[in-house]
Amino acid sequence: MHRSDVEFQSEGQTCRGWLYRPEGEGPFPAVVLAGGWCYVRELVMPYYAEAFAQAGIAALVFDYRNLGVSDGDVRQHLDPWAQIRDYRNALSFLERLDDVDADRLGVWGISYSGGHALILGATDPRVKCLVSQIPVIDGYENMRRAHGSVGYRRLWRTILDDRALRYDKPGERLHVPHATADPAADLGTWPFPETYHTFKALKETEAPLYQNSSTVESVDLLLEYDVVPFTRRIYDVPSLVIVAEADDLTLWDLEIGAYNQIPTAKKKLVTLPHTTHMTLYSDQDKLRAAAGHATAWFTEHLLPGGAS
Template sequence: MALEREEHWIPAEGRIGLHAWVLRHAELTAPAPAITVAHGFRGLAEGGLMHYAERFAEAGFVAIIHDHRSFGLSGGWPRHDIDPWRQILDWRRVITYLQELPGVDPDRIGLFGSSYAGGHALVLAGSDPRIKAVVAQVPTISGYEQGKRRNPGAEATQALQDRFNADERAQLRGADPDRQLLVTTDPDVPSVYKDPALIAYEDRFPLGDLGRFDRKITLRSTLKAQMYDPGVWIDRIAPTPLLMIVATNDTMTPTDMALAAYERAGEPKELITYEGGHFDAYVEHFAATGGGATDWFTRHLVPAAAG
């Protein structure tokens, strides 16, 4: 059966529209369970997660995947500014919009978040009872702890805080937020990450049109990330079924943090691990990660499978 791909703009706070794609089989007749998908720190729907949404739709779900505000075609200013709590509230709006779509069963909503949005998935599953099943893939657990590992030592920590403070003072005087590269391996150029695996991932999923996307984000996005600890929500998720997908050698969202968080989660829960790093989930191990997520949603959102 062929998939239909519908373009949507979802009204969000601040009088902006969140750009989204809805995927479903044209032949669907009865209201179907639905899955809402969101990407990580600075990705786009058309990057590494679109094939997850396609896989869910091929399995008979209605799938919706959106770009966070200030990214892609979604509205919002300043561009490429990442506020985790704003993204979570926007995602709640997407869930509401999804429940209102024709052909969707509003009582069977699943949620899939990867990387930074994997942390968002933990928060939403622990706070929004409309979510009936959740998958958190390579999730952020503690932005504070991750930041310490990326910038070890008092000197590096103080230098970063000095940059945050200078940016804050400049904004007080009316300047736009400062910006920095997301990733570079040049030690003399400030960036969020120095990980060549992230560069390889971006080369694998080129996002084109620099009018919609560039490689810089606001500096204050890093400040907000260091204040974000979604792992504290994990013990509030049960009895919503939780699947976590974790890489065995993840230095971006460290493996040990994810496994420790999983141990704190209540039942029902399940863990899938794969051999490799953070970005291997999207390509090399897509059969395991995408297939495992699809099976999880089928088991918990499709009555015949659940029975």
């Protein structure tokens, strides 16, 4: 396996990432990986990319625009549709490489990008296989349930303050933490103390470019995000959905409901027992289990002699 620095253009700006190539000669199948809320490329994704490359599948891990080492003028701004376009441009980059088989491309996503992977499977015919882990399904329902009635009122007050600021002073905007240690006292987009502590530890150990912040407009856009209308379009793309038992961050009931809307017979649901949303980042055994399921799925459907 060999990892190299790469970059590609996405709507006039440069996205940067790592390309993991398997041993041997191509052309190889390839998978694109990108992260969830505020993630940078160092956050757990290299573990999955290494597992895919060791199985004979090239893997591209990249930072979206506005995050990490990629360009972008509005730092820490998370526009899900711009992120999906970054995924598409990553696919366009891969299909132009001599050692990549453009007819065997896949996408992998986790949390916010788990939803993106499902949308890409529905809207980009180049995607021949997908893995969606603990995906965000419905931003509006997710935020209402995660924050509760009183917290949701506070969230909306902040969004309206940001809208007013951006109208009165174009170019200025408010920011909100990804998570806080005391969600009852301090507003964060994802009001779970374990999220704050897990990502704090990851920043200290493996992802120094991670920032615990996004624009408030990012949350405004999250409230308009809904994957289900797209899952109904996945007719023939092998789709693996991995959920964590009793996940109350991105809501495993919504994840299972979205899985049930996928019409293709080429689908599989894996529920990881005794696992939470955040232990998929902090517990190496659970990380290995998820990576094993994802690797087996891509191996089956993208390598020669597989099911597809």
